[in-house]
């Protein structure tokens with residue numbers, strides 16, 4: 025997996041970036057394919073939604089009553105970006 029950190033003033037979590045930028049980190053010990061899909065998840069899911077609307081709080085997972093994420097907007101972006109990454113990796 026990876027992590028996306030956003031500037032402190034808009035953060036939904038305690039994981040804040042060290043500056044005014046969005047920062048994405050993925051585990052370098054994972055294989056190239058997994059790293060690529062993790063980057064897609066973090067950057068084109070969380071990071072993209074953050075940049076579109078930092079105040080909207082749509083960029084984070086929302087776990088209310090179950091381990092299932094209730095943030096449909098984020099899930100849609102992640103699903104599409106990972107799908108495109110998988111296609112690109114197969115070329």
Ligand SMILES: [Zn+2]
Nearest residue numbers: 065066070085
């Ligand atoms: Zn995520």
